Amino acid sequence: MFLNSKILWKRFGLGCLVVVAVLLVAYTIVEFWTGRRLENRLTKLRAAGEPTSIADLEAPVPVDDNAAMVLADVRQQIKEFSKAQGMFDKTPQGLAYRESESNTVEPTVEQVNMIRGILAMYPQVPIAIEKAAGCNYHVPLLDYSIEPQYFLDQLLHSITLSRGVSRFCNWQITVALGDGDYDAAARIGINMLKLARLRDAEPTITNGLLGLALRSAAVQDLNRVLRSGGISPEVRTELDNELARHDDPFWMVKIMKTERAYNLDASGDLFSQFPMTWVGKLVQVDTLDMYEELLAVLAKPRYESRGELQAVFERSYSTRVSESLVRLFEPSLQAAQESFDRTTVEMRCLRILNAVQDQEQRMTDDTVSISLEDLALPESATIDPYSGDPLKLRQTGDGWVVYSVMKNRRDDAGNFEAYDDWGVAPIGYPDAD
Numbered sequence: 298m299f300l301n302s303k304i305l306w307k308r309f310g311l312g313c314l315v316v317v318a319v320l321l322v323a324y325t326i327v328e329f330w331t332g333r334r335l336e337n338r339l340t341k342l343r344a345a346g347e348p349t350s351i352a353d354l355e356a357p358v359p360v361d362d363n364a365a366m367v368l369a370d371v372r373q374q375i376k377e378f379s380k381a382q383g384m385f386d387k388t389p390q391g392l393a394y395r396e397s398e399s400n401t402v403e404p405t406v407e408q409v410n411m412i413r414g415i416l417a418m419y420p421q422v423p424i425a426i427e428k429a430a431g432c433n434y435h436v437p438l439l440d441y442s443i444e445p446q447y448f449l450d451q452l453l454h455s456i457t458l459s460r461g462v463s464r465f466c467n468w469q470i471t472v473a474l475g476d477g478d479y480d481a482a483a484r485i486g487i488n489m490l491k492l493a494r495l496r497d498a499e500p501t502i503t504n505g506l507l508g509l510a511l512r513s514a515a516v517q518d519l520n521r522v523l524r525s526g527g528i529s530p531e532v533r534t535e536l537d538n539e540l541a542r543h544d545d546p547f548w549m550v551k552i553m554k555t556e557r558a559y560n561l562d563a564s565g566d567l568f569s570q571f572p573m574t575w576v577g578k579l580v581q582v583d584t585l586d587m588y589e590e591l592l593a594v595l596a597k598p599r600y601e602s603r604g605e606l607q608a609v610f611e612r613s614y615s616t617r618v619s620e621s622l623v624r625l626f627e628p629s630l631q632a633a634q635e636s637f638d639r640t641t642v643e644m645r646c647l648r649i650l651n652a653v654q655d656q657e658q659r660m661t662d663d664t665v666s667i668s669l670e671d672l673a674l675p676e677s678a679t680i681d682p683y684s685g686d687p688l689k690l691r692q693t694g695d696g697w698v699v700y701s702v703m704k705n706r707r708d709d710a711g712n713f714e715a716y717d718d719w720g721v722a723p724i725g726y727p728d729a730d
Contacts, residue, residue, distance in 0.1 A: 335578045338585050339561075348558035351448055354500045355441040363436050364429035364495045368458060371425040375461035378419050382464060385415060409475035412468050422465055430488035435495035445563040455499055456507050463489060463511050470518050479526040483536060486522055489515035490539050497548070500555035502633050508552075509633075509640045512543065516643040520721045523650055524696060533655050540648040544678055549595045549637050557588045564622070583619035591630070599638050600685035606634060638682045639703075639719060645678055646688060646699035646720035653690070653697055666692075688720065696723035 339349045348354050358366070368375075385391040394408045404412075416423075439451050466489045473482035493511035496504070519536065522528070528536075545551075564580045587609060594605045610627045614620045652672040669679050669687050681688045681701045691698045691711055698711045700720030709717040713726070 335582050335585075338582065342585075347554055349561055350558055351445065351562045352441050354555055354558055355439075356436050356498075358436045358438065359434055362432050363434050364432040364492065365435050365438050365455075365498075367425050367429040367432065368462060369438055371419075371422050372458055374419045374422050375458055375465065378415070378422065378465055379461045381415050381418065382468070385411065404471060404475065406475070409472055413472045413475075416465070416468055416472065419465075422462075423469065426462060426466065426488060426492070429495075430491040432495065435492075435498045437499050445559060448559070449501070449503070452499065452501060452504055455496075456504065459492070459496060459507060459511060462492065463514050467514065467518055470522065474522065474525050477526065479522060479528045480532045482522045482525070483519065483528045483532045486515050486519035487532075487536055487539050489518065490543065494539075494543055497552070501559050502552060502556045502629060505549075505552035505556075506633055506636060509636045512640050513643055516640075516647050516721065519647055520650070521724060523647075523654060524724050527654075527658065530655070530658075533651055536651050537648060540644055540651070541678070543644050544641070544648075546598060547596060549634065550592050552633075553588065553592060553595060557584070560584055560588075560626075579615050580619050580622065583614040583616065583623075586614065587619075587623055595634070598680075598685065599634075599682045606631070639716075641682050642688070642701040642703075642719055643721065645680075646701070648674065648678055649688060649690065649699045650697055650721050653699075689718070693723065693726075695726065698722045698726065 342349050343353075386395060390408050390411055394404050394412075396402075397404050397408070437455065439448070439455075441448070443451075466485050469485045470482045473479075473485060490512065493508050493515060496511075497508055499508070561581055561584060564584055590609045590612075591606075594602050594609060597605075610623055614623060649669065649672065652674050653667055656667055656671060667690075669690055672679070679687050683704060684702050684706050686702075689698075689700050689702070689708060689711065691700075698720065700711050700713070700718045700722070702708050703716050703719050705717060707717075711720075711722070712718050713720075713722065
């Protein structure tokens with residue numbers, strides 16, 4: 298009889314309505330609070346001129362003077378060249394050439410002529426590469442209005458084109474060295490560096506890693522050129538000027554700001570269909586918190602920020618979802634920082650080698666020793682990013698070894714095995730590969 302009481306059921310119903318009303322009010326408050334908090338943060342970034350979405354990454358595409366547009370015109374030829382290169386690699390001569398590269402042995406005349414013949418099949422490509430390297434801009438030809446996942450797919454196509462261009466230049470250098478034209482070989486390497494620098498306009502860490510890989514490939518080729526024969530003073534100056542343009546301590550910060558814009562869109566898109574939209578907004582706020590700390594760490598050289606990067610990923614965030622996403626991001630960011638520092642080492646070491654060889658060419662007494670202090674380089678260009686001390690310069694019977702002490706911060710006498718030390722060294726130097 299008590300259970301059937303109308304009063305009881307009315308009270309129960311009223312209690313349910315009160316609970317629902319409280320939950321709705323709480324939901325509204327949380328939604329409003331997280332929304333305001335997120336919008337305030339985004340407004341500050343926009344006021345500072347920083348991108349907060351994929352759409353913000355778009356820039357007007359110039360009709361002329363755009364390296365991306367120039368290279369897009371030969372995309373099909375680059376694709377066909379990559380196929381031809383793959384077929385060559387499977388031939389006996391191709392296998393022998395790859396083996397000679399691994400063992401740092403000079404290619405045979407027959408191998409060089411076969412490579413020369415393949416390059417000649419694509420006469421428009423070297424013209425386009427030269428023109429693109431002379432451009433002042435590289436504005437990506439991307440659709441910035443599509444969903445984050447599809448936007449990422451577009452970027453992967455751009456990566457394929459850049460890799461093909463790099464391999465084409467590598468073969469051009471092989472032919473130029475075979476002909477003994479060291480200036481031409483060096484200028485091709487300089488063009489590789491220019492294109493890598495220009496394509497820094499391509500957003501996200503994925504493209505940033507490719508940009509570093511392209512620089513590293515160019516350094517390897519240019520090291521080979523410098524060790525092969527003398528280049529003219531004019532070309533040495535061109536190389537030094539281009540290497541100086543790459544010595545940007547805030548390179549990682551700039552790239553990560555574009556990654557932040559992409560991640561803000563991606564995290565928002567991830568929760569767009571989620572009933573509690575405030576969760577997605579809270580994840581975006583956590584993303585902004587993470588990047589604020591991260592960018593402050595990346596603005597410092599490695600020797601000043603040791604251990605700080607790890608702390609960014611170990612701190613607590615508002616939600617478990619945020620912490621999981623941050624943990625997923627950690628390996629790629631750690632790899633990017635390591636790649637950036639290692640590439641900085643390679644480029645500074647190459648610049649030092651170029652300056653040392655220039656000094657040697659000017660000297661009349663070859664018994665006088667050369668040190669870093671003797672070179673006409675700014676001090677910042679000779680600093681080891683891992684230790685904060687000057688990079689190491691050592692002369693061997695085969696030539697100069699310029700290197701960093703790397704992560705263990707110990708001079709291992711130029712031992713390049715397992716990256717104990719790393720830099721640039723003579724062709725065939727033990728463990729230099």
